Amino acid sequence: MVNPVNKQRDMTSLFTGELSAEEIELLLERAATDPEASRELDLVCDLHAAAESEQSLLLDSIAPTEGPRHLPRRNSLRIAAGITGLAAAAMLLWLGLRTGGIQSPEPSSETVAVVESVPPAYVPLELRAADTNLAERFRAAMEGYTLRDWPRTVSDLTGFMAQSPEHAPALFYRAAAHEALGDDSAAAEDYRASAASAAGPVSEHARWRLAQLEIRLGHVDMARVLLNQLLDSRSSFALNAEALLSDLDR
Amino acid sequence: MLPWASFLQRYRPVARAIAETLLGPGGDADDLVQEAALSLYAAWRKDPARFETTEHARNYYLRTVRNLAARSRERQRPTTVLAEDPPDCSTSASQAAELEARRTHLGRLLRSLPHADRELVARRFLRRETLAQVSLATGVPVSTLHNRERGILKRLREEVQGIEALENGESSE
Numbered sequence: 542m543v544n545p546v547n548k549q550r551d552m553t554s555l556f557t558g559e560l561s562a563e564e565i566e567l568l569l570e571r572a573a574t575d576p577e578a579s580r581e582l583d584l585v586c587d588l589h590a591a592a593e594s595e596q597s598l599l600l601d602s603i604a605p606t607e608g609p610r611h612l613p614r615r616n617s618l619r620i621a622a623g624i625t626g627l628a629a630a631a632m633l634l635w636l637g638l639r640t641g642g643i644q645s646p647e648p649s650s651e652t653v654a655v656v657e658s659v660p661p662a663y664v665p666l667e668l669r670a671a672d673t674n675l676a677e678r679f680r681a682a683m684e685g686y687t688l689r690d691w692p693r694t695v696s697d698l699t700g701f702m703a704q705s706p707e708h709a710p711a712l713f714y715r716a717a718a719h720e721a722l723g724d725d726s727a728a729a730e731d732y733r734a735s736a737a738s739a740a741g742p743v744s745e746h747a748r749w750r751l752a753q754l755e756i757r758l759g760h761v762d763m764a765r766v767l768l769n770q771l772l773d774s775r776s777s778f779a780l781n782a783e784a785l786l787s788d789l790d791r
Numbered sequence: 792m793l794p795w796a797s798f799l800q801r802y803r804p805v806a807r808a809i810a811e812t813l814l815g816p817g818g819d820a821d822d823l824v825q826e827a828a829l830s831l832y833a834a835w836r837k838d839p840a841r842f843e844t845t846e847h848a849r850n851y852y853l854r855t856v857r858n859l860a861a862r863s864r865e866r867q868r869p870t871t872v873l874a875e876d877p878p879d880c881s882t883s884a885s886q887a888a889e890l891e892a893r894r895t896h897l898g899r900l901l902r903s904l905p906h907a908d909r910e911l912v913a914r915r916f917l918r919r920e921t922l923a924q925v926s927l928a929t930g931v932p933v934s935t936l937h938n939r940e941r942g943i944l945k946r947l948r949e950e951v952q953g954i955e956a957l958e959n960g961e962s963s964e
Contacts, residue, residue: 551940551941551944553915553940553944554921555805555808555809555812556804556916556919557808557919557920557921558808558811558921559812559923560812562813562860562861565809565813566857569850569857572850572853573846573854579846580948581944582805582849583801583849584944584947584948585805585916586801586802587801587897588897588912588916588944588947589804589805589916590800590804590894590897591893591897591898591900591901592901592912592913592916592917593804593916594894594898595898595901595902596913596917598901598902598909599901599909599917600913600917602906602913603913603914603918780922780933780934781926781932781933784922784923784926784927784933787923788923
């Protein structure tokens with residue numbers, strides 16, 4: 542498997558202890574053979590020295606980080622309503638992945654602490670859709686979501702999907718509402734269906750949320766499969782997936 | 792003549808960081824970096840022409856750190872004994888001025904960075920945090936941090952190159 546993130550290793554990483562011996566070797570080789578990389582290495586060395594001489598000012602700029610850790614959330618759902626359609630074959634394939642009966646170790650409490658537990662943001666004003674009528678119905682069905690009224694959200698989105706059963710954003714937000722209500726089984730089912738929709742931000746975000754849900758449920762191996770898919774697909778969540786995989790490996 | 796003092800001042804931190812990474816907790820990174828410097832000095836004394844530019848010496852030094860760390864993990868690292876006078880680590884006025892000017896200039900640029908960029912530089916270079924760790928602490932996605940870091944480096948590189956070009960132009964007049 543080619544990890545796309547590894548291609549982005551740069552000279553700064555030499556200072557942060559995150560590289561393997563092979564990656565260090567590659568960077569040193571690049572510095573020796575590529576003038577651009579050589580200049581980059583010199584720059585980060587000089588920058589390190591400058592940062593040390595300015596350290597009181599720089600360290601003051603670090604905000605205190607009390608409270609629970611949360612992985613970054615993406616705003617990619619801003620274009621969510623533009624994505625419609627569910628690929629049935631892909632869904633079957635996706636569901637097939639779940640039938641393997643994978644045995645997973647229990648996640649550590651630290652691992653569970655870093656997964657997102659708050660519902661994803663919904664920004665109705667930024668939604669744009671080709672089908673204005675569909676978009677308007679979706680916006681109306683999402684009023685409960687903006688009010689954090691989860692039972693109403695489930696009910697209204699279920700009503701909305703009576704006419705548009707394959708609407709990926711509706712599936713996604715209904716999953717988030719189920720999750721907020723503690724119905725993990727229904728949440729996982731909707732996330733899975735949303736993730737199996739046509740490739741795009743909704744599908745990727747659903748996969749990302751599903752991976753975190755699986756971790757909370759103790760299905761770490763299943764979560765790894767999902768995270769590696771995000772990594773392999775070079776999705777916009779690839780780097781987030783790498784960060785979470787790294788946490789799981791600790 | 793290799794400008795030892797400015798050379799070690801410039802590259803020792805990265806050499807130490809590499810040594811710490813490769814040796815892991817409990818390793819004696821300082822000792823290893825010192826060993827690498829002695830090895831470079833011995834090689835330079837033997838064949839000065841091999842280190843025609845500072846880059847050659849830098850590459851040798853950092854690779855030696857890597858090699859010694861590998862041997863250290865296998866408990867096969869030899870200890871170099873310096874059987875002669877140590878290298879002259881006095882820095883010429885021009886070298887010291889050049890190093891100081893570069894650092895001062897970069898320091899000024901760092902002070903002028905937006906707050907979020909300064910925080911990123913502080914976390915990466917002073918606290919030695921990975922992008923994943925910065926992301927967890929700040930809530931900013933790793934991809935955004937990566938792009939921001941590249942942007943900062945690009946901007947600083949352009950600024951430094953601009954100043955250097957100006958200085959070279961002035962000195963050649």
